[in-house]
Amino acid sequence: xxxxxxxxxxxxxxxxxxxxxxxxxxxxxxxxxxxxxxxxxxxxxxxxxxxxxxxxxxxxxxxxxxxxxxxxxxxxxxxxxxxxxxxxxxxxxxxxxxxxxxxxxxxxxxxxxxxxxxxxxxxxxxxxxxxxxxxxxxxxxxxxxxxxxxxxxxxxxxxx
Amino acid sequence: xxxxxxxxxxxxxxxxxxxxxxxxxxxxxxxxxxxxxxxxxxxxxxxxxxxxxxxxxxxxxxxxxxxxxxxxxxxxxxxxxxxxxxxxxxxxxxxxxxxxxxxxxxxxxxxxxxxxxxxxxxxxxxxxxxxxxxxxxxxxxxxxxxxxxxxxxxxxxxxxxxxxxxxxxxxxxxxxxxxxxxxxxxxxxxxxxxxxxxxxxxxxxxxxxxxxxxxxxxxxxxxxxxxxxxxxxxxxxxxxxxxxxxxxxxxxxxxxxxxxxxxxxxxxxxxxxxxxxxxxxxxxxxxxxxxxxxxxxxxxxxxxxxxxxxxxxxxxxxxxxxxxxxxxxxxxxxxxxxxxxxxxxxxxxxxxxxxxxxxxxxxxxxxxxxxxxxxxxxxxxxxxxxxxxxxxxxxxxxxxxxxxxxxxxxxxxxxxxxxxxxxxx
Numbered sequence: 324x325x326x327x328x329x330x331x332x333x334x335x336x337x338x339x340x341x342x343x344x345x346x347x348x349x350x351x352x353x354x355x356x357x358x359x360x361x362x363x364x365x366x367x368x369x370x371x372x373x374x375x376x377x378x379x380x381x382x383x384x385x386x387x388x389x390x391x392x393x394x395x396x397x398x399x400x401x402x403x404x405x406x407x408x409x410x411x412x413x414x415x416x417x418x419x420x421x422x423x424x425x426x427x428x429x430x431x432x433x434x435x436x437x438x439x440x441x442x443x444x445x446x447x448x449x450x451x452x453x454x455x456x457x458x459x460x461x462x463x464x465x466x467x468x469x470x471x472x473x474x475x476x477x478x479x480x481x482x483x
Numbered sequence: 484x485x486x487x488x489x490x491x492x493x494x495x496x497x498x499x500x501x502x503x504x505x506x507x508x509x510x511x512x513x514x515x516x517x518x519x520x521x522x523x524x525x526x527x528x529x530x531x532x533x534x535x536x537x538x539x540x541x542x543x544x545x546x547x548x549x550x551x552x553x554x555x556x557x558x559x560x561x562x563x564x565x566x567x568x569x570x571x572x573x574x575x576x577x578x579x580x581x582x583x584x585x586x587x588x589x590x591x592x593x594x595x596x597x598x599x600x601x602x603x604x605x606x607x608x609x610x611x612x613x614x615x616x617x618x619x620x621x622x623x624x625x626x627x628x629x630x631x632x633x634x635x636x637x638x639x640x641x642x643x644x645x646x647x648x649x650x651x652x653x654x655x656x657x658x659x660x661x662x663x664x665x666x667x668x669x670x671x672x673x674x675x676x677x678x679x680x681x682x683x684x685x686x687x688x689x690x691x692x693x694x695x696x697x698x699x700x701x702x703x704x705x706x707x708x709x710x711x712x713x714x715x716x717x718x719x720x721x722x723x724x725x726x727x728x729x730x731x732x733x734x735x736x737x738x739x740x741x742x743x744x745x746x747x748x749x750x751x752x753x754x755x756x757x758x759x760x761x762x763x764x765x766x767x768x769x770x771x772x773x774x775x776x777x778x779x780x781x782x783x784x785x786x787x788x789x790x791x792x793x794x795x796x797x798x799x800x801x802x803x804x805x806x807x808x809x810x811x812x813x814x815x816x817x818x819x820x821x822x823x824x825x826x827x828x829x830x831x832x833x834x835x836x837x838x839x840x841x842x843x844x845x846x847x848x849x850x851x852x853x854x855x856x857x858x859x860x861x862x863x864x865x866x867x868x869x870x871x872x873x874x875x876x877x878x879x880x881x882x883x884x885x886x887x888x889x890x891x892x893x894x895x896x897x898x899x900x901x902x903x904x905x906x907x908x
Contacts (some may be wrong), residue, residue, distance in 0.1 A: 339872075396531065
């Protein structure tokens with residue numbers, strides 16, 4: 324997998340799928356249209372500021388709530404290339420991996436990352452470099468099975 | 484993490500997963516591939532699933548007999564966009580020759596699927612909805628998945644799983660009058676916190692189960708996902724067997740855990756000690772006894788949803804509302820979870836009680852629970868609701884607030900215009 328480089332957007336604990344994309348936009352069905360409303364209840368300027376390669380960093384239980392895969396797909400549409408969190412809600416974790424977005428579990432995120440930090444992530448070497456803070460963070464080992472899904476860009480490419 | 488040895492016993496989740504996989508000695512944390520018995524899909528079929536599946540360029544699905552397709556979230560369509568979504572769903576179901584196209588008149592997926600006999604003990608069921616955990620009440624391992632996962636199941640009939648650790652909940656005693664299983668599960672979610680069962684299976688044991696009807700158990704299994712759980716499975720008992728017999732459901736495998744099964748944590752609950760509670764905004768684990776609340780006036784009360792729109796819920800609510808009028812400043816919305824329940828409620832005179840009390844009765848649908856239609860909240864409005872999530876803006880405007888409660892607490896509050904303990908009405 325190629326190296327990921329981008330800026331940190333920092334969030335707290337228990338960000339749920341209604342926060343990421345409220346249900347009222349799901350009937351729009353056009354990914355670009357839905358993506359205009361990502362995280363608007365929490366940070367109305369998020370969509371304006373985010374750009375390709377950026378990285379979401381959050382606390383515990385990121386993505387709790389509904390199974391709506393739109394809540395992952397819209398991040399993909401906006402160019403988010405990785406999500407780092409202290410823990411993930413299970414359906415959200417599956418949806419990230421299945422759509423080929425690395426879901427990386429890291430403890431004490433607030434000590435290691437600040438808003439706007441520049442990160443370089445190497446899945447292959449299992450390491451995150453925070454270039455702004457000049458620190459190197461070792462990831463938990465990602466099971467081979469999941470790396471294989473990420474390497475081909477998502478599970479549909481694996482079963483094709 | 485406790486690793487299982489070959490001699491370790493299995494929990495219900497471990498048994499069902501291993502029986503559906505080629506790997507018979509599974510341990511928590513391990514990745515397996517399992518054969519799916521049934522996949523439930525709703526409007527997500529026309530949302531993302533059809534687009535994802537069509538990327539695979541396949542002209543059929545693995546087994547059209549193992550797909551349960553129902554429309555329930557936006558029923559009947561409240562907007563042109565929702566109507567288009569329904570059109571895409573139906574087109575897909577026809578193209579791939581689904582055998583169980585349930586339509587949109589039957590009710591909410593998690594109620595209708597068991598009513599029609601599709602949830603049998605021992606099954607491995609997945610669905611495009613997080614509350615698919617509901618079938619744990621029927622001794623199934625069942626869990627929610629996203630659109631891409633559904634596409635994988637449509638194509639292969641298999642799915643990857645990480646084997647979950649299991650938490651054991653031993654229940655004893657009996658709930659007191661007007662205290663409901665909703666109060667129990669809200670109390671459990673408070674004790675665990677919103678991520679306290681993340682990636683785990685919850686398993687319900689003990690003599691206390693006997694006093695819980697199947698309706699009550701479904702409410703518990705439905706809401707385990709609010710603590711992050713992957714499934715919430717009840718030990719099978721005579722009550723379940725009788726329920727299945729009553730619907731002529733046969734060919735199933737009751738699944739018990741082994742005596743030496745390994746649990747990651749164990750919890751004990753005395754049902755007689757549970758009191759009416761609410762989850763305050765904006766998290767299902769923000770739970771307090773109703774008696775500790777300050778005065779909270781409400782604008783709307785909602786009785787319904789896959790969590791609490793069942794016959795038992797309507798019966799208990801009607802008992803409180805009989806010969807009474809709701810507070811003039813409150814809107815009470817009642818939505819039975821299925822047509823079967825709706826018909827029974829008509830025959831039992833419950834619907835008449837609701838209408839005479841001043842309630843608005845709607846057709847079976849998820850409707851207001853997710854802010855879809857039939858009772859969307861305006862700015863700064865406060866709603867007491869029997870649903871499962873009280874996240875910011877869930878039922879409407881982002882300044883509106885939701886208190887989650889049992890059916891009895893909800894309708895008692897509708898009578899008084901403020902949140903009250905149902906035992907005081």
